[in-house]
Structures are given as C-alpha cells and as structure tokens.
Amino acid sequence: MGRGVYWLPRRPVPLQRPTNQPTMSLRKPPPPRLVLDNVSCIRNSQKVLSNINATLHDGAALVLTGPNGSGKSTFLRMLAGFSRPSAGRILWNGHDTAVSGVYHQYRLHLNWLTLKDAIYDGFTVLENIQWFEVLEGKVGKAEKALEFMGLARLANEKPRRLSMGQRKRLQLARLIAIDRPIWLLDEPSVALDHEGVKLLEQIIKENRRNGGVVIVATHLPIEMEDALHLRLPERFPRRLNSVDLLGRRE
Ligand SMILES: Nc1ncnc2c1ncn2[C@@H]1O[C@H](COP(=O)(O)OP(=O)(O)OP(=O)(O)O)[C@@H](O)[C@H]1O
Numbered sequence: 229m230g231r232g233v234y235w236l237p238r239r240p241v242p243l244q245r246p247t248n249q250p251t252m253s254l255r256k257p258p259p260p261r262l263v264l265d266n267v268s269c270i271r272n273s274q275k276v277l278s279n280i281n282a283t284l285h286d287g288a289a290l291v292l293t294g295p296n297g298s299g300k301s302t303f304l305r306m307l308a309g310f311s312r313p314s315a316g317r318i319l320w321n322g323h324d325t326a327v328s329g330v331y332h333q334y335r336l337h338l339n340w341l342t343l344k345d346a347i348y349d350g351f352t353v354l355e356n357i358q359w360f361e362v363l364e365g366k367v368g369k370a371e372k373a374l375e376f377m378g379l380a381r382l383a384n385e386k387p388r389r390l391s392m393g394q395r396k397r398l399q400l401a402r403l404i405a406i407d408r409p410i411w412l413l414d415e416p417s418v419a420l421d422h423e424g425v426k427l428l429e430q431i432i433k434e435n436r437r438n439g440g441v442v443i444v445a446t447h448l449p450i451e452m453e454d455a456l457h458l459r460l461p462e463r464f465p466r467r468l469n470s471v472d473l474l475g476r477r478e
Contacts, residue, residue, distance in 0.1 A: 259322035260285050261441050262307075262410070267316035269299070269306050274463075276302045279316070282458065286439040289432065289452045293445075294460030300445035301342075303460070304412045307443065308340050339408040341416055345399050347387045353398055354383040357405045364406055373401040377427060392419040397427075404431055409440035417448045425450065 262284040269277040276299040282290060292300045305311045307318065309331055320337075323330040347356050357370035374380050377397040382390065390398065396419045403411065411432070417425050429451050432442050444450060 259319070261288070261321065263317075263319040263322075265317045265319060267306070267313045267318060269302055269311055270314040271302055271311065275314070276463065277306070277460070280458070282456065284441050284443075284456075286441065287436045289436060289442040289444070289455035291444050291446065291450070291452060291455045291457050292460065293447070293457065295462045297463055298460035299463065300460060301414055304340075304342075304414050304443065304445055308338055308412055309335055337408050337410050339403050339406055339411045341399050341403060341412070342414045343418065345395055347395055347398060349386060349388050351387070352384050353379060353387055353390065356387060356398060357402050360402055360406055366405075366407065369405040369407065370401075373405040374398075376404065376431075377401040378423070393421055393424055396420055397424055400424075400428060400431060409435070409438070411435060411440060411442045411444075413442065413444045413446075415446055415448075416444060417446060417450055 260283045262282075264280050264282045267277065267280045268275060280303070284290060292303055294300055302311060306313060309325065312326065318325045320330065320334040323334075325331050325334050348359070351359060354370055354374060357373060358367075361367050361370055371380070371383065374383055377400055379394060379397055379401060382394065387395065387398065396416070400416070413432075416428055420428060425448075432444075432450070432452060436442055442452070444452070
C-alpha cells in the first residue's frame with residue numbers, strides 16, 4: 229500500500245523576521261463596529277440629542293433609557309439613517325455613514341423594530357416573514373423562527389387574529405429570520421408576557437454571541453449581560469407645582 233503524504237507529521241516552519249524590523253504585530257485591530265462621535269440631533273427646530281459619544285464593538289449592547297420625549301426613538305432613527313445628525317459623525321467600520329455609498333452598505337446590516345409593526349393583514353403570519361425573506365434574498369428560516377417564538381400553530385392565520393403580544397412575537401420572529409447583525413429595537417418588550425421577554429433576552433444574547441450589536445430603547449427592564457447604559461436627560465423638566473413645593477418643606 230502506497231503511503232499518502234497526509235500522515236506525515238507537520239513540521240513547523242521557523243518564521244524568519246528581518247533583523248532591522250520592530251517586533252510588534254503588523255495586524256491592525258479592526259475598528260469598532262459603530263461609533264457615535266459627538267453626535268447631536270435637531271428635530272422640529274429643537275435640539276433633541278446633544279454631544280452623544282459611544283463606541284460599540286462586535287457583541288456589544290447599548291440600553292437607552294430616559295423619560296418620555298427625551299430622544300430615545302430619535303437616537304434609533306438617527307442610527308437607522310432616517311434623521312441626520314446635526315453635528316458629529318456616526319461611523320460604521322470606521323467609515324462615515326453620512327457618505328451615501330457607505331450608508332447604502334451600512335443599512336443592509338440593520339434590523340429595525342419599532343412600535344409600528346409593519347405587519348400586513350393581507351398576508352398570513354408565516355407569509356409576513358417569508359415576504360421579508362424574499363426581499364432579503366434569504367429563505368428557509370421563517371418556520372423555525374415562528375416556532376421559536378411560540379407562534380407555529382398560528383402560521384397560517386391572518387395577523388388580525390393575533391393579540392398585541394403575539395404581534396410583537398411575530399416581529400421578533402422576523403428579526404431572527406432576516407438575520408442582520410445590527411439590531412435597533414424600540415421598546416421591544418412592550419406587550420410581551422414573562423416568557424416572551426425571556427425569549428427576547430435569549431435572541432438578543434444569541435445575536436451578540438454571533439458578533440452582532442444590539443441597541444435597545446426601553447422603559448422596561450430587559451436583562452442583557454455587560455450592556456452599556458445611556459440615560460438621556462429630561463428635555464423639558466416639569467415646572468414645580470404646589471404639591472411639589474409642599475413636599476419640599478417637609
Ligand atoms: N415626527 C416628529 N417630528 C418632530 N419632532 C418629533 C417627532 N417625533 C418626536 N419628535 C420630538 O422629538 C423629541 C424626542 O422624541 P422621541 O420620540 O425621540 O422620545 P422618546 O424618548 O423615544 O420618548 P418615549 O419614551 O415617549 O417613546 C420629542 O420632543 C418629540 O416631540
């Protein structure tokens with residue numbers, strides 16, 4: 229029997245370094261996936277966000293909190309490219325997303341979930357995911373995603389039969405099936421029951437584990453390990469009324 233070369237032990241080849249070169253590594257670390265560099269945003273002639281800085285590497289999560297009207301949705305809209313920063317830059321892989329060629333690549337990596345659920349009543353529950361899969365040129369994850377979110381038995385129903393929480397689960401199933409790495413989630417746990425919140429936490433964890441980045445605006449607690457937290461300040465603090473003033477004297 230002839231001897232194949234594959235059994236030969238692999239002999240390490242000594243690396244030769246030119247003697248006049250420094251010993252440091254030549255590989256540059258990758259840039260952060262997303263950077264907000266001193267970003268401000270004006271809406272309706274009012275400054276909503278001022279000088280925001282954040283650096284997000286693969287696997288990172290950022291939780292945005294703050295009172296009503298403090299700018300959480302504006303922050304997500306700006307990251308999605310629907311509003312432009314009035315100052316500062318949003319960098320994706322080190323490139324400014326204000327450059328249209330960069331933006332067109334960047335937006336293909338975004339998964340966006342808002343309170344407007346973009347669920348079409350003319351489609352079944354399953355088709356509401358499959359349609360997005362077709363647009364993405366991806367197929368085959370819709371049924372598994374529905375099953376994971378506990379909606380398998382409703383796959384052929386029309387969405388008008390769904391409860392609010394089930395509609396939110398359908399949105400989350402779409403998020404998994406579409407499988408884009410940067411998740412922008414506006415109040416993703418609203419209407420979810422305890423099990424739904426746990427499933428949400430699980431899919432966020434899985435996306436991060438796969439190197440994705442998750443940014444969540446929320447009023448409700450969502451468990452996310454090692455997440456960065458940014459609390460936006462109240463924009464128009466309420467004027468003190470007589471009840472507040474009486475309370476202050478005590
Ligand atoms: N379509 C719009 N056009 C102009 N201004 C808007 C629009 N939507 C919101 N705003 C203003 O932007 C500011 C921030 O709103 P935003 O929705 O970002 O707050 P939020 O923190 O997400 O609030 P909430 O907790 O109520 O969801 C508010 O003062 C609001 O009036």
